[in-house]
Amino acid sequence: MSNALRNATKTLRIGALSCLGLFALSACGNAGNDIAQSGTVVALGEAQLGGPFTLIDQNGDVFTQDNLVGKPTLLYFGFSYCPDVCPSALQNMGMVQERADPAGTKVNYVFVGVDVERDTPESLAPYVTSRGFAKNLIGLSGTQEQMDVATSAYKVYAQKVDDPSSAAEYTFDHSDLMILLDDQGKFKDLFTRATTVPEMATRLKFLLDSGK
DSSP states (O other): OOHHHHHHHHHHHHHHSSGGGOOOEEETTSTTOOSOOOOOOOOOSOOOOOOOOEEEETTSOEEEGGGGTTSOEEEEEEOTTOSSHHHHHHHHHHHHHHHHOTTSOSSEEEEEEOOTTTOOHHHHHHHTTOTTSOTTOEEEEOOHHHHHHHHHHTTOOEEEEEOTTSTTOEEEEEEOOEEEEOTTSOEEEEEOTTSOHHHHHHHHHHHHHHOO
C-alpha cells in the first residue's frame, strides 16, 4: 500500500469517525443552497453505524441487514423526487462503480428512499435504472416505522418539509452522505459531498483488495 493511498485512506477514515457529530444536510430542490456543510470531525473511536432493519426492495421483496452480508456496500439515503442532490449522488456512485467495480457485481449499491408516501417499490423500480446510476442499484422503501428504524440505525437525518410553491407539495431535508460498509455490513467509511469520485473509488478498491 503506497504512502499516498495510506494517507488518503486515513483522511477519509478520520472524517468518518464519530458520525454523531457530522451531518451534511441538503435542502433538495435548492441546489447550491445547502442548510449546512460538513464541519470538523473529532475522532472519538469507531463510529457505530448499522443494525437490524427491515425494508422492501423495488421488486417487492423483504430486504434486511442480512442482505448486505457477502459484499461491501455503498449506501445512500435520499428520495426519488429530489431534483438535484440525490441524482447527483447516485450518478457519483455510478462513476465510482465504473472505476472500482465495472461489472457491478462485487459491491451492493443501495438507495434508501426516505419518502414513504412516494418512494414505493413501484416507483423505485424504474428510478433505480436511471441513466448514470450504478448498475444493479437496489431501491429500498418501507413504512414510516420501518424507515425510522433504518435512519436511526445509520444515524441519517431526514425531515419532510412542506413546499406549497412546488407541484410536488413537499420536499425533504436530509443527510447527503454515502456510507461504505464491509462485506459483513459493518461500517468502514463515510463520504460527504466534498469527497471526490477518485477518492471514493480508491477507498472502495482498497476495501475490495484488502477487506479493510
